[in-house]
Amino acid sequence: MKNLESLIIFARVAEMKSFTRAAESLGIKKGRASMVVRELENDVGATLLHRTTRTVQLTEDGRSFYARARDLLSEAEELQSMFSHSGMSLRGRLRVDMPAVLAQSVVVPALPQLLEAHPELELELSSTDRRVDLVLEGFDCVVRLGPIVDETLIARPLGKLRMINAASPGYLERFGVPQTIDDLVNQGHRMVHYTQNFGSKADGWQYPTDDGYKSLMLPGTMSFNSVPACHEAGLAGLGLIQGGYSALIPHIKRGTLVEVLPNLRPEPLTASFVVAHRRNFSQRVRAFMNWTEEVLKPYFD
Numbered sequence: 463m464k465n466l467e468s469l470i471i472f473a474r475v476a477e478m479k480s481f482t483r484a485a486e487s488l489g490i491k492k493g494r495a496s497m498v499v500r501e502l503e504n505d506v507g508a509t510l511l512h513r514t515t516r517t518v519q520l521t522e523d524g525r526s527f528y529a530r531a532r533d534l535l536s537e538a539e540e541l542q543s544m545f546s547h548s549g550m551s552l553r554g555r556l557r558v559d560m561p562a563v564l565a566q567s568v569v570v571p572a573l574p575q576l577l578e579a580h581p582e583l584e585l586e587l588s589s590t591d592r593r594v595d596l597v598l599e600g601f602d603c604v605v606r607l608g609p610i611v612d613e614t615l616i617a618r619p620l621g622k623l624r625m626i627n628a629a630s631p632g633y634l635e636r637f638g639v640p641q642t643i644d645d646l647v648n649q650g651h652r653m654v655h656y657t658q659n660f661g662s663k664a665d666g667w668q669y670p671t672d673d674g675y676k677s678l679m680l681p682g683t684m685s686f687n688s689v690p691a692c693h694e695a696g697l698a699g700l701g702l703i704q705g706g707y708s709a710l711i712p713h714i715k716r717g718t719l720v721e722v723l724p725n726l727r728p729e730p731l732t733a734s735f736v737v738a739h740r741r742n743f744s745q746r747v748r749a750f751m752n753w754t755e756e757v758l759k760p761y762f763d
Contacts, residue, residue, distance in 0.1 A: 464540055466504040471495050472510065476528050477557070477600040478516050500730040502756035520598075529597050535600075536744050554745050560605035563689045564733075564758075565589035572757045576601040582744070591658070591689055593607040593716045596738040603747050605754060609705035616737050620755045621762035624707035628719040633699040640722055641668055646680060652701040656692050668704060668728040673719045675729045704728045730763045 474484040475495060485495040503510050510524035520528055560569065565587060577583060588594065594601060596615065610617045640650045644665060645651070655664035664685055666677035682701050686692045693710065696703035697718055703710075713719035735751045737743060743751075 466535065468498050468505075469535055471498045472502055473528060473531050473535060473600070475499060475511065475518060476520050476524065481518060496706060514660045520578065525573075525598060530722075532597070532600065533742075534535065536742055541559070552580040552749055554746060555584040555602050555672055556587065556603075556746055556750060557586040557588070558602050558603055558605070558750065559588040559590065559594045561607055562589040562591055562603065563706060563709045564694070566690065567706070567712070568757055568761065569754070575755055580749075589689040591687065595724070596736070602737070602742060603750065604736045604743075606736050608733050609732070610734055610736065612737075616742075617734040618736075620733045620735055620751075620752065620758060621760070622762055623733050624730055624763045625704060625728040626707050626710055626721050627702065627704050627711050627723045627727065628696060628699055628714065628721050629702045630718065631720055633696075633701065634720060634722070636699075639720075643678065643723075643726065646678065646702075651680060653680040653700040654692050654695040654703050655682045656689065657685055657687055660685070660687060669723070669726045670729070706731070706761070708758075733762075 466628055471484065471488065471490075474488055475481055478484045478487065481492050481495050481499075485492040488495070499511065506527065508523040508527070509521050510527055512519045525721065533536065567586070573577070573585070577585070587602070594604060595607070596604060605620075607623065614707040625627065637651050638645070640646050640651060642651060651668055664682075666679040669677055678704070684695050684700050686695065688750050689705065689709075692703055693705055693713075696705075697713060708719075710719055714721055735754065737747065
């Protein structure tokens with residue numbers, strides 16, 4: 463491999479699953495991208511990509527090669543910028559994933575200031591409630607809420623996001639405003655249930671006790687595997703909801719939601735900044751991590 467260009471082109475094709483889209487994003491012709499990848503496969507002595515008329519997929523060898531290539535490209539970027547002033551503008555592509563509700567309510571509204579300060583930064587922001595695979599899906603970093611179950615990942619805690627209880631005014635008119643945990647049962651309250659996977663047990667109503675936090679299973683006719691959908695169900699008066707302060711406070715200020723049981727809030731959720739390997743903490747990733755922490759600070763307990 464004479465230079466890093468072939469790795470850059472290969473990685474972009476692998477990530478976009480298309481020679482055409484990869485070439486367009488890099489400003490080169492599709493034929494050149496295809497030729498460079500073929501030469502790279504000849505150099506390494508392995509087929510890295512399965513090509514069909516519809517899509518391009520990594521082979522088993524290609525997945526291993528892609529993971530190492532990403533590390534090498536990250537180190538090359540770090541080497542190139544090691545003497546750069548910390549206040550210099552960031553440039554290049556940054557692929558990030560975070561929970562949809564966090565992106566919608568906090569991060570996306572703050573992005574104009576980030577991109578104004580760093581106009582050459584190309585941000586690819588994925589917002590989903592599922593746990594993405596950082597390596598196979600080519601993410602530089604992710605923001606995750608709750609415990610980090612994969613011990614192979616490198617996680618830095620950012621803070622604990624405040625959680626609150628809420629309901630629509632119409633719902634509270636029908637069922638009453640609960641003042642205690644007992645009221646949730648005695649007044650016949652219902653909750654909107656959330657579960658990551660249908661078929662598994664839904665989360666109950668979480669509340670603090672002297673011994674920590676407990677969960678009360680309240681009835682409810684609606685279950686969702688999407689946090690934004692749960693919030694919409696609460697706005698529609700389908701039941702009580704528990705959610706992040708950052709996402710629900712705009713609705714509370716507008717009067718479309720009312721906070722209930724403010725002294726019995728759910729346990730705060732730990733927000734973590736996660737990368738696949740310490741080598742992934744490039745200058746660009748570190749800068750985005752610090753910016754994300756500042757943006758989320760007002761919503762930490």
